Amino acid sequence: MAAITNAPFRLVARECGAGPLTSEEIDARGLVEGSARTAELARYLPEERPIAMQLLGSDPDVLAEAARRLEAAGADAVDLNMGCPVAKIVSKGQGAALMRDPLGAALILRTVRKAIRVPLTVKIRGGWDDRTVNAVEIARIAESEGVNAITVHPRTRAQQFSGLAPWEIIASVVGGVRIPVTGNGDVRSHDDARAMIRATGCAAVMIGRGALGAPWIFAGRAIPRDEKARIIRRHCGLIQASFDPRTALVQLKKHLAWYTSGLPCAARIRAEVFGAPSAAAVDDAFWRNW
């Protein structure tokens, strides 16, 4: 998830029990043109491996060159983002917009597939809108272009994140291809993950928002309060060790605010955390109320 699933958060997820990790979306052109900000998004810690790096783009050659560089930097897989619904991304023909152009998507996948040896995966949505639900068609194209696995978030681009994720679309993709399909959408607990596997037959489950303020979701068991406190402290330590002070402060506020969910008076604590002027004050505002 953009601006959230950076190295510290991913490593904490892994330490809690997460399987393969995926980076946030990384702009292929920014990477190829040497943007320092984009290179920062592709940074990972060795303990995170196996990790897939996710690319965002629409130009086959630029995507292929970016994929080559990610592979050279040690990525265990490259994932193509065909699901991002954000207006400023789809207006450039990227993310979910790629699903509107199956021939263009096929050319991109063929070009990137040829450029790298590590697995190429793709993350798709159900389709563009309820008149063009083409996840199965796109998944079949991906399979025939040599893509190794697919993740399906079954809402359409028009749905963004509203309403329930229609898991039956995941089941249709599972039935439509032979490569492994990872299901994604609305999994908030281990029971939800098991229910998704039962309902769809998917080979794996990807969890996004359900891990915010709760990376222990990957543990698959109830985590006692003192262990949660240890995980939160570990996460904060990694944030401070990984970023410059300004970025670290933003990240601490964001994640500690998520960690307040479920606490009595969470809204008040969140306001205190966001209003705190320094990392020490953020830390104090959180732990005083924990």
Ligand SMILES: Cc1cc2nc3c(=O)[nH]c(=O)nc-3n(C[C@H](O)[C@H](O)[C@H](O)COP(=O)(O)O)c2cc1C
């Ligand atoms: C703030 C935010 C940022 C996201 N960024 C990405 C991204 O960079 N790449 C991606 O594939 N999906 C991204 N997603 C979508 C999630 O990966 C996931 O498909 C979606 O949230 C549904 O799954 P969930 O219910 O488990 O969160 C993002 C979602 C949110 C809420």
